[in-house]
Amino acid sequence: MRAIEEAAIASGAVTGLELMERAGRGVVEAVFEEWPELAAAPQRAVVLCGPGNNGGDGFVVARLLREWGWEVEVYLYGDAEKLPPDARVNYGRWVEMGAVRALDEDAPDGYPDEGDGVALIVDAIFGIGLTRPFLTLCRMQDQVNLCNAASRSNPAFPHVVAVDVPSGLSSDSGAYPGYEDENPLDSCMLANLTVTFHAKKLGHVLGYGPDACGKVVVKDIGLEGGGRPRGGEKRPPGGAVGRCPAVPPGERVTLAEPSFYRLSKFPGEHKYSHGHALILSGGPGRGGAARLAARGALRIGAGLVTLGCPPAALIENAAQLNAVMLRPLRDAEALAELLKDGRINALGLGPGLGLDRARALVPVALESGRACVLDADALTAFAEAPELLFGLTRGTATVLTPHGGEFARLFPDIAEKLTAPAQTGPAYCRVDAAREAAARAGCVVLLKGPDTVIADAGGRCAVNSAAYERAVPWLATAGAGDVLAGFIAGLLARGFDPRGAAETAAWLHVECARSFGPGLIAEDLPEELPQVFRALGL
Numbered sequence: 027m028r029a030i031e032e033a034a035i036a037s038g039a040v041t042g043l044e045l046m047e048r049a050g051r052g053v054v055e056a057v058f059e060e061w062p063e064l065a066a067a068p069q070r071a072v073v074l075c076g077p078g079n080n081g082g083d084g085f086v087v088a089r090l091l092r093e094w095g096w097e098v099e100v101y102l103y104g105d106a107e108k109l110p111p112d113a114r115v116n117y118g119r120w121v122e123m124g125a126v127r128a129l130d131e132d133a134p135d136g137y138p139d140e141g142d143g144v145a146l147i148v149d150a151i152f153g154i155g156l157t158r159p160f161l162t163l164c165r166m167q168d169q170v171n172l173c174n175a176a177s178r179s180n181p182a183f184p185h186v187v188a189v190d191v192p193s194g195l196s197s198d199s200g201a202y203p204g205y206e207d208e209n210p211l212d213s214c215m216l217a218n219l220t221v222t223f224h225a226k227k228l229g230h231v232l233g234y235g236p237d238a239c240g241k242v243v244v245k246d247i248g249l250e251g252g253g254r255p256r257g258g259e260k261r262p263p264g265g266a267v268g269r270c271p272a273v274p275p276g277e278r279v280t281l282a283e284p285s286f287y288r289l290s291k292f293p294g295e296h297k298y299s300h301g302h303a304l305i306l307s308g309g310p311g312r313g314g315a316a317r318l319a320a321r322g323a324l325r326i327g328a329g330l331v332t333l334g335c336p337p338a339a340l341i342e343n344a345a346q347l348n349a350v351m352l353r354p355l356r357d358a359e360a361l362a363e364l365l366k367d368g369r370i371n372a373l374g375l376g377p378g379l380g381l382d383r384a385r386a387l388v389p390v391a392l393e394s395g396r397a398c399v400l401d402a403d404a405l406t407a408f409a410e411a412p413e414l415l416f417g418l419t420r421g422t423a424t425v426l427t428p429h430g431g432e433f434a435r436l437f438p439d440i441a442e443k444l445t446a447p448a449q450t451g452p453a454y455c456r457v458d459a460a461r462e463a464a465a466r467a468g469c470v471v472l473l474k475g476p477d478t479v480i481a482d483a484g485g486r487c488a489v490n491s492a493a494y495e496r497a498v499p500w501l502a503t504a505g506a507g508d509v510l511a512g513f514i515a516g517l518l519a520r521g522f523d524p525r526g527a528a529e530t531a532a533w534l535h536v537e538c539a540r541s542f543g544p545g546l547i548a549e550d551l552p553e554e555l556p557q558v559f560r561a562l563g564l
């Protein structure tokens with residue numbers, strides 16, 4: 027954000043003061059859009075301003091509300107003399123209209139509460155500049171938090187709007203620095219609505235962000251490369267973060283979005299135009315996970331899908347599969363033999379594979395030069411010797427799809443950094459972890475979770491956020507991960523590059539769960555794809 031703002035200011039297109047004015051205006055607009063009753067008649071607001079430019083936005087909001095006829099109480103946390111220049115200007119403009127009281131543990135007086143007529147609390151204490159724990163006003167934070175919770179069911183309590191990010195939450199990571207033992211959501215300032223500028227920040231979608239922000243509205247403040255679609259381009263529902271010319275690709279993080287063009291199929295193509303995925307399965311009674319993956323690979327559009335199982339599991343699988351083809355595949359030698367068929371262009375290994383079988387088959391798969399997705403047992407099999415695996419994955423078209431536990435087995439030191447309590451502002455987050463892991467493994471890493479992060483070895487990174495309007499808690503069900511691996515394998519077979527396959531598959535996986543809704547089980551995910559494709563207009 028800083029780079030983008032600095033570039034805009036340096037270009038002479040806009041001043042910092044103008045950006046601040048637009049930010050403040052954006053907050054007021056978003057508040058009135060979210061709660062039209064607040065636009066209908068002037069009411070009372072408490073605006074809490076901090077010592078930086080986030081506080082400056084707060085002074086703009088206070089002034090604009092006052093111009094709308096509101097009664098506004100303004101509090102400043104910090105020293106007015108030390109405000110940065112633009113914030114200082116807006117402080118000055120406000121002071122001509124009203125008082126500024128000191129914000130400390132005992133203020134605001136008696137706290138905003140039910141029945142005292144305060145309709146809105148504006149949290150403009152810290153934005154993207156939070157660098158250390160914010161625990162000094164915990165009693166006040168606690169009270170604002172209570173207002174926030176109460177206002178959801180009782181309109182007599184004030185709504186809480188956070189400017190840019192709820193104060194105390196790190197906008198870079200979604201962590202609350204300084205909260206070691208207690209759950210920050212119990213005692214921190216949370217918001218009913220968070221209004222941010224230009225594009226969502228990582229902290230809105232990672233970690234505590236989705237719980238802390240309530241709802242996130244992005245307001246355009248006229249910076250280049252905002253969240254607007256490029257000419258004529260289709261964009262998935264939910265929007266995407268901006269392409270920011272001021273930020274190099276390896277440092278940017280986008281929201282995962284599918285490639286519509288590549289998902290389409292065109293007249294004149296035949297099944298071999300869409301690739302042949304091979305999913306490897308384990309022994310008798312353990313085939314369900316691989317069958318789910320195979321079904322996912324087929325539904326997402328691979329031209330052909332074959333399940334390779336140990337001979338002893340042939341009858342079980344034959345009884346279950348129709349469109350998915352079946353091949354007995356005893357061992358590594360048999361796999362090498364099968365891969366002489368050059369039409370098999372993508373492999374999926376891991377779900378239900380068994381650890382010994384994984385240790386035998388993964389090297390053959392990776393050395394074959396085919397695009398591969400490794401999940402579950404194919405990852406755990408290398409817990410004792412991750413470097414052995416990375417020696418095979420480096421520089422290949424491979425996607426690793428660990429959940430948190432598998433990630434910790436392969437990247438114990440990175441996982442430790444990720445789980446250590448945050449002490450400073452830009453805390454180490456899942457984006458950092460996925461990037462570091464991808465660089466080490468030399469391939470794409472998809473770290474699963476409600477905030478799935480997909481990174482490649484060069485630092486390109488996307489987040490597939492299943493939060494806010496995309497929240498799908500019912501996706502936490504056995505076998506859902508196997509289907510995701512199958513989706514990725516299917517897209518790899520269709521010729522997607524590994525990062526594109528992982529991003530598109532993760533995005534579609536959430537869309538399938540949203541489309542199906544509560545009651546979802548893993549089998550439903552592939553079967554929901556046609557519905558999702560239709561809705562996308564494919």
Ligand SMILES: NC(=O)C1=CN([C@@H]2O[C@H](COP(=O)(O)OP(=O)(O)OC[C@H]3O[C@@H](n4cnc5c(N)ncnc54)[C@H](O)[C@@H]3O)[C@@H](O)[C@H]2O)[C@@H](O)CC1
Nearest residue numbers: 042045046049078079080152153154155156157158159190
């Ligand atoms: N030109 C710009 O830079 C614009 C900035 N905007 C707003 O400005 C914000 C960023 O402003 P700043 O960079 O000044 O950052 P902040 O306003 O978030 O806070 C920075 C200040 O807080 C202090 N600080 C950090 N953590 C602290 C803690 N735990 N306890 C006490 N003090 C602490 C820092 O030393 C610094 O003085 C954005 O979030 C956004 O709201 C918008 O007005 C748009 C334009």
Ligand SMILES: [K+]
Nearest residue numbers: 149152189191
């Ligand atoms: K804030």
